[in-house]
Amino acid sequence: MKIRSMILAGAALATLSAFTAQAAETIKIAFVDPLSGPFASTGSSGLQQFRYAVDELVNKKGGVLGGRMFEIVAYDNKMSPKESLIQFKRAIGEGVHFIAQGNSSGVANALTDAIKKHNKRNPDNRALFLNYSAVDPVLTNAKCNFWHFRFDANADIKMNALTDVIKVNTDIKKIYLIGQDYSFGKAVAAAAVRFLGEKRPDIEIVGNELHPIGKVKDFTPYATKIRASGADAVITGNWGADMVGLGKAIGDTGLEIPIYTYYAANDGITKTIGAGGKNKIRLVHEGPLNPPRTEAYKAYHSGFKAKNPDKDISQFRIVNTIQMLAAAIEKAGSDKPIDVARALEGMKFTTLHGEEIVMRAEDHQMLQPIHISVHTDENITFDSDNSGFGLLVEKSVPASDAALPTTCKMKRPS
Amino acid sequence: MSEITNTQTDEISVPFVKRFGPWIFLAIGLIVLPYIFSSNIAVYTMNLMGIFIIFALAYNMLLGQGGMLSFGHAVYFGLGGFMSVHFMNYVEAEVVVLPMFILPIFGGIIGLIFAFIIGSFSTRRAGTVFAMISLGVGELIAACSLIFVAFFGGEEGVTGDRTMGPEILGIDFAQDIEVYYLIAGWAFITIGLMYLFSRTPMGRMANAVRDNDERAEFIGYSQVRVRLVSFCASGFFAGIAGGLFAINFEIVTEENLNALTSGVVLLMTYIGGVGFFVGPIVGAVIFTLLQTLLSNYTEIWQLYVGLLFVLTVMYVPQGLTGLIAMHIPAYKMKRMSGLFVPYLRIGVPSAIMVAGMAGFLETVHHVRSAAVGETMMSLIGIEFDTHTVVPWIIVCGMSISGGFFAKSQVSQLREAWDTANAPQTSNEGASS
C-alpha cells in the first residue's frame, strides 16, 4: 500500500516536472504595442500578424533547437513610454527575453534605453529588443546599442528611396511636408529637407508643418493650407487615425497631387480613403505586395486572409523578424539573448518574397530593397481592407542604393 | 458629504499604543512586505502603489478634506516628476552633487510653487468654477508640455539614470527593491505629514470651509486663504509623488501631467473613499492591483474598471472604506456574527451573477476578436467552444439565476442589518 502510493506520488511528480520542463521550453516573445486607444487597430493587426507568422513559419515546421516552440505574449502598452516600461518589467518577470515593439518611435526610444539599463544591471537576466517598426533614425545612429535590432528600414533610408523617385519627376516643383509632432515626424521632415536639398535643390519646400499626434479632430484646415500653398506634392509620415484624417481631408478639397506617405494603407485607412485617393496616394515600404513575386508568399498571404479575413499583412517585416529570430537561435544553438544577438549581427537572409536582406552588424539596421507603391484598384492581387483597393509597386530601389552610412559607435559586451 | 466628516475622538488622552500603534504597524508592514511578496513583478507593483498612495492622499487633501474637485491635479505630479528627472540628469552630468534619495523634495518644491501660482487665482472660488479652471489649466499645461521641448522633452519625455548618484551605504538604486525602500520611506514620512496636516487647525478649517464656507468666514477665517493653503500643500505632496515616479521609472513624459492621469487619481481616490483618511490608500492599492493583475487575465479590464467606478459612484458614494466603516458600530456591539450568514446568503448568488456576467462579456469579446476558425477559448482553465450553445446557456443562466436569488435575499439582509444596528440611534456610517 505504502509503496503503491509512493509510486503514484512519484509519477505525479514526474508528470508535473515534465509539464514544467515543457512549459519552460517554449521561447516567449513579448509583443509590447498599443491594444487600446487611438492606435489600437495598428497594434492588434500587428499582433495577429505575429501570431500567424509564429504558427505558420516556426511552430508548424517543428520549432527551433529540436522542438522548442515560439509563443507570442501580448502586452498592451497603450502607446505610452511609461506603460511600456511597466509591461517590459512584467515580461521579464514572466521569463520573456525577446521584446518585440514597433508602434511609435517615442516608445522605442524609451524601451531601448530601459533595456540597455536593465541588461547592464542584470547581466544574468538580459533581454533583446526586436524593433519591427519604429523608424526614428537615431535608434541606429546616436542612440544605437547592442541589444536593439531594427527590422524595418529607418526613416532616412525610406526617404532616400522616396526622393530617388521624386528626383526624376520633373512635374514636382513645390513640396509640402506635414507630420506628427514627435521624434518620428520630425525625423521624416528633417530627412525630406536634407535629401530634397541634395537631389533636387530646385524644389521649393512650401510648408513644413507638425501637428499634435492623435489629437487633431479635423484636418480640413491643414488641407486648405496645403491647397493654398500651391504644392505639387505632399510628403507625410502620418499613421493610424492621423493618416485617415489627413487623407480624407486632402481628398475632400479636390487636390489632384501625389501624396507620398509612409503608412497610408491597411487597418481601415485604405477603405476610408477609397476611390478618392486612387493614383494619388503613394507608399514607401518593404515587401512587394502587388504583383506578388513568389508562390511561397502567395500561399502565406492567402492562408493569413483565410484565418483573419478583416486583417491584412500590412507589415511584412514581422515575417522577417520571426524567421530571422528563428534562424539566429538555430545558428547560435541557444536562446540566450547575447548568443542570439551575436548570431543576428551581419546575418543574411532570403525573404518569402525572394529578396536578399542583411542585418548590418555595425548598427543593427536591416538593409533591404525599398518599394514605392501606388494606391489603386487595378492589377491588384491582394487588396487591403477588402476594399478592392491595394498597393501596386511602381518602383523598386535595391538595398544597396537605399542604404545610408551610420554614425553608430556600438559598445559590445565582452 | 457632511455625514462623513472626520469625527475621530479627541486623542490627547488616548494611550500610547492606540495613538502610535497604527504607525508602528505601518512601518513594520512596509519593511516586511517585500519579504512576503518577493518576486520582481510584485516589488514593481508595490512601487507603483506607493507612488499612487502618496498622490491619491495629496489629491484627497483637496477633494475629501477641502471639497475641491480638481480635474487637473496631475499637473503638479507631472511637474514634480520633470523637475526631479532634470535634477537626476544634473547629478549624472555632475553639475550638482546630491544623493538620489533627496530628489523628490525638488519635485515637491516645484509642485508647491506651481500650486501657489495657479492656486492664487483658481482657489478664489470653489465648486464648479474651481473644477473648470483646474480642467483648463490641466489641458493648458499638458499641451504646453508638447510645445516646450527643452523642458518637457516633447512626446518622448525626459529620461534619466537613477544609478548615477553618489553611493551611500552601497546603495546605488540599480535594483527595484532598493527603490522600494526609498518609496516606502517617503511614503511613511508623507503619510505622517499629511495626517498631521489634517489635524492642524488649518486642516480642520479646510473641512469647515468645505461644509459651509460662510460660517467659516464668520469665525474669522478667510475661505480663500484656507483653500489656497490646502491647495499648496496638496501640490507639494503631489510633486513628491511625481519625484518618486521619476526615480522609479527613470522617464517622465507628457502623460504624467495630462487629463488621463488626473482622471485616474480621481478614480482611485473616489473608489477608495473620499471621506476617510485611509480611503485613498485603499483606492490606490486596489486600482493598481486591478491595473496590473486584471490586465493579465482579460483584455477588457478597462470595461470592468469603468463599471466598478460608475457603480461605486451610484451605490457606494462613501467608497470601499466607507463600506467597511459602516460595520464599525455592529463590530463594536459584537454583532458581526449575526451578519455573517445573511452576507453569505446574498454573497454567493451575487458572486455567481458577477461571474456569469463576466463570462458572458469575455465570451462575446472572444467571438468578436478571435481569428476565424479559432472557436476554442479558455476561461479560468475551462476550455470550451464559443460557437456552441452550451457555454452561452451556462453564462446567461448564471447571471439570471444569480441575480434572481441575490435579489430575493435583499430583504433578509436588510432585516439582519437592522437588528445588528438596532439600539444604535445615531450611527452615522449606516445612514445609507
Next chain:
Amino acid sequence: MFELIFFSLLNGIVTGLLLFMLASGLTLIFSMMGVLNFAHASFYMLGAYFAYTISEYVGFWPGLIIAPVLVGVLGALIERYGLRYVHRWGHVAELIFTFGLAFLIEEVVSFIWGKETKAYQEPEILQFALFTFFGQDFPAYKAFMIFISIAICIALLLVLTRTRIGLIIQAAISHPNMTAMLGHNVPFVFMGVFGVGCALAGLAGVIAGPALTTFPGMAVVLGSIVFVIVVVGGLGSLGGAFVASLIIGLMQTFAISLDYSVSDILSVLNITPDSEGALRDLWTLSLPQVAPILPYLLLVLILIFRPTGLFGKRES
C-alpha cells in the same frame, strides 16, 4: 491669401456650428440641473456609431432620424435611473458620475464596435464638390452640415420662445422651485431636456461621423472643448454658447491657417533671441503650434476675469 481666408472662414463656421449642436444641449442641461455633463461628447460618439450601424443596413438617411432618437432615449434613461439617483449624494458626486459615464461609454463602444476606425461614409448623393473656388473644392457634405446645424438652431429657438413647453423650460431654468409649485412636473422636464440635449449631441455625431472619422477616441478629442464653449459663452445662455462656438471654431481654423510665430514679431522688433537657453522653444513658437491650447487659455482667462462668461448672468 484670400483663398485661405475664405476657406478658413467656411471651415471655421462648419466646426463652430457643429460645436454649437453639442454646446446647446449641454448648456440647457447645465443651466437647468446644474450638472456639467462630462459624458455629453460620449453621446455625440454614440450618435455616430448608431448611425454607422444603421447605415450598414438601410443607408445614411434613416440613420439621420433614428440614431438621434435612440441616443435621446438612452440619455433620458440615464438621467432617470442614473443621474437622478446620484443626485442625492450631491453635486460633486453628479459631476464624478458623468465623468465615470464618459469613461464607461468609451469602453462599451470599443467593446461593441471594436477599436479600429469605422468606414462610416457620407451618402453617395452628397459626394460631389458644391463649388470650386480658386481651384479648391468645397464638398457638398460640408454645406449639408451647415444646413442641418442652422435648421436645428432655428428650431431650437422657436421651440424655446414660441411654444408652451419652451416657456416651461425657460421657467424651470431660472426658477425650478417656483415652476414646480405651479404644478409642473419639473423632474419630467429635466428628463426631457436631458434626453433632447443628448439627442442633439447624437445628431451632431451622425453628421460629423463621416467628416471627422468614427473611432472610439472621437469623444475625448471634442469633450473638453464643449465645456470651454459652455463656460466661455456663459452658463445658461444659448446665445452665448452660439457666439462662443463660432469664436472657438474660427479661432482653431485660423490659428492653423495663419503661419505667424514669435520669431516674426521679434524680427520686426529687431531682437535676436538666444537659441540655446531653456526658453528657446518660446522664441520659435508659431500660431499653428499653439492652436490646440487657445481654447483653454480663453477658458482660464474668462474664468479669472469674468466668471459669468461672455453672456451669462450667474456663476453656477
